[in-house]
Amino acid sequence: MGSRRAVELGAVILILLSFVGKVGGFIASIPDVMVAALLCFMWAMLAALGLSNLRYSETGSSRNNIIVGLSLFFSLSIPAYFQQYGLMPNANSSVPSYFRPYIVASHGPFHMGFGGVNYVLNTLLSLNMVIAFLVAVILDNTVPGSWQERGVYVWSEPEAVRREPAVSRDYELPFKVGKAFKWVKWVGI
Template identity: 55%
Template sequence: MLRNIEILRSILIHPIIVAPTVAAVGLSFFSYGFPQAGSCVEISVPQILLILIFTLYLRGVSIFGHRFFQIYAVPLSVMIIWTYAFFLTAGGAYDYKGCSPDIPSSNILIDACRKHAYTMTHCRTDVSNAWRTAAWVRIPYPLQWGLPIFHFRTSIIMIFVSLVASVDSVGTYHTASVRINLQPPTPGIVSRGIALEGFCSILAGIWGSGTGSTTLTENVHTINITKVANRRAVQLGAVFLIFFSLIGKVGAILASIPLALAASVLCFTWALVVALGLSTLQYSSQAASFRNIMIVGVSLFLGLSIPAYFQQYQPESSLILPSYFVPYGAASNGPLHTGIKQLDFFINGLLSLNMVVTFLIAFVLENSVPGSRQERGVYIWSRPEDISTDPSLLEDYSLPRKLCRCLCREKHLGV
């Protein structure tokens, strides 16, 4: 039965579904990007320009045989602009008489300071007091924030969001295999990858990180730029990330990045997500057919327009929330009223999420409108028998040996 489910999933999820869904993930944050970055244009605009110059105009410049500007465009530009923002802060560019950046805007009593609170919060490099309060070493532990709280209506929404993340992962797995000239994964390998994402999300919940675990689509772009897809390099990078997460002062340095600077970087990364999502259409040999154009266009437009309608009904209290929380605020006060409070919250919340609406529309249209396999761009999956007989492919797709001894049997490595 599990085998049939894997085959069914591989038939239903196509590039025509993945493309608008992933693109909607990036586009859904457009209201947070430059509206936040625009609060401090003297920082955000140079940051955006610097990233574009490094990635587009200086991408061919080699230093000691490495395309330095293309590979390190984001960290290099952030360090340069952060230094510039630090000197602006230290020079008093954001000092206002009688106003303190340490006081929350909701507690400011002087009207003149309220006008400058937004600027100080988004532009200064010393808004966070994390450097003074963060410990040098802090070891996180399970349930450090208390026992998890379960809400049925919220969990249903997150199930759909996780489904969208899984669609993103399916496209990323297949694209990554093409980039590194590997035989496409089998449905079993894709299922195993998504299952591990779910397992890591459980661990994240136990440790109280506040975010789940999923495939980072931008890593496909990283592989394409660096030409590095070595497993040991990824493992070594993971070790460094775990080590630095234990040092509180590293987090304090990241907290000193002005919000306007962070938003300007996200303008680039989310735009990259949109581009990578739409690039999935290349796997359809007839991407420009009227059928595919209509499905992608309708699902993407309605995926942005329908949530915009539901988000109009957000409660007044959500005005103080960041814009990326607006869909969740709209869930409790949406236009749909069935008389069942839990159902109202579920439907209003679901239809307030751009990527979910886009996925549902694209999924229904793609699997109901007739089209050939070439037109639909059906993913080509490998057979477990082919991979199990090829030692090199078995090594590429297998779990690390020590981990596999604990989680699986040897004969399941390649499926």
């Protein structure tokens, strides 16, 4: 199934079903092994989708390889540093790993005078996706490279976007909502 419409319809159905208590009870009864398998598949698809966005850039460029490599490396190492603060010796070790960012939020390495700022920084910097995003955005916008190398040439001309159906299909709004926003430069394609 490659249609985005099926995903959109499924999302609407799931939102509506979330208001029914029996459905929530059924979903809560799904074994952890099944949930783990679904999460593995979902994260694999997200990683593949993220890497497929590199198809417009020059993948043989050392600039792009370094940016991707550093963002992947830092997205694994920095959250591991932050998450070590969530492993307190007296804490219950049966806490699932996906709850660690919330434990780190209150016990992380940031201890400024503002409790809310500590909580936000400790939580965000313990999440792999946030670190990968920040490192990739900062490096992509600071390391010099040509438009061809960065893959920006595809979006630089509105006519080129209209000619290449893959680009417009990937970024169009669902159910032709973009027609209502023709006045916005890139939305009303």
